Amino acid sequence: MEVLKNDVEIKRTHTHLEPVQQKGTNKNDVEVKGAFKQFGSNVVLNGIDLEVKQGELLTLLGPSGCGKSTTLNLIAGFLDADQGEVYIKGNNVTKVPPYKRDLGMVFQTYSLFPHMTVYENLSFGLKLRKVGKAEQKKKISKALELVKMSGLENRYPRELSGGQRQRVAISRALVVEPELLLLDEPLSNLDAKLRHELRAEIKRLQKEIGVTTIFVTHDQEEALSMSDRVVVMNAGKIEQISTPTDIYNHPKTEFVFQFIGKSNCFEGKVSEVDKRRISVKIGDDITHVDADNIMGNDSNLKAGDEVKMYIRPEKVQIVPVEETALSLFDYHKAKISQINYLGTSWEINVLLQGKSVQVLTSSFNSSWQNGSEVYIGWSPSEVMLVKK
């Protein structure tokens, strides 16, 4: 364990509370290898392999109970895996207790000491690390400045708003200059406006000081907007690890497609396969999908296979039926069944062969009303297929 401590000291190249010029190298700060965890008969982690790069903000995203917090607790050392190993900065820390892992943590519920002022909350970890009083003062002042809480040193947690408390909790985690910052749903107790504000602030702060960060959330918008990379988890397994845009536009599995964003789903049958495109018969219509856009493990589709076809509402184009529809690659006649004005866009439900399809568009034709006939269409590159 001392080896870890010494190694960390030697490898530290900057003070975390100072802005860094260079970050996000290809070195891994954290690795989880082959982690399995079971509570009684409940298999909670079913083979997790994960690498977190130096300086990146990586988010664990997934529905309630999928194992996000368990993975975080394994990295923090609060839990032991039944199988598997955890490495921090190249050191195997699987058996190292949490207080020797050099971490800063922030939880969902405000974990500040209620009987201590803001200043005392921040000095707690510094005292444990035997930092002198003058140095403590400097570090605390800088840490509070980072989260825009300067001047509130003498307040008690009960005298702060929810957002301010979480700012102090983040500042307390950072003041000890940890190698790794772990955040477990830190925004979920806050109202929507505050959540938005703090989201942006955490992102700015993380980039400014360059501390490698793992963030747990079940909120997809939060994950997509904050992260360098997102890990989508489902039932104790990782479905996909990638950048937010890749996760959204090129989901690898049906679960990822459905969990992130909205979707329309059609059931059909493959009618033809060639190198570039797959033709799918849906009801009476034929539609086309790029051959690269197959989700799931079974990508060898052949004529006759039953498939599900997914498309996001904002990728469905809609044009008046009088207009030439030839600019759309695949187009189908449909009838508007509902129009919802959303301020900057319109959500239009149309009926296509009796099935409701949701369309999200910013170009609205003022003549459209319930019952209007329109063409809807899409590009084969925007449609995803999965074998049933």
Ligand SMILES: Nc1ncnc2c1ncn2[C@@H]1O[C@H](COP(=O)(O)OP(=O)(O)OP(=O)(O)O)[C@@H](O)[C@H]1O
């Ligand atoms: N100490 C424990 N003992 C028994 N079961 C546990 C324990 N901790 C977690 N679990 C179970 O493990 C599963 C995964 O829990 P975990 O907290 O990792 O999920 P999560 O993805 O973080 O969910 P949430 O978003 O609801 O926090 C759940 O079914 C949970 O009930």
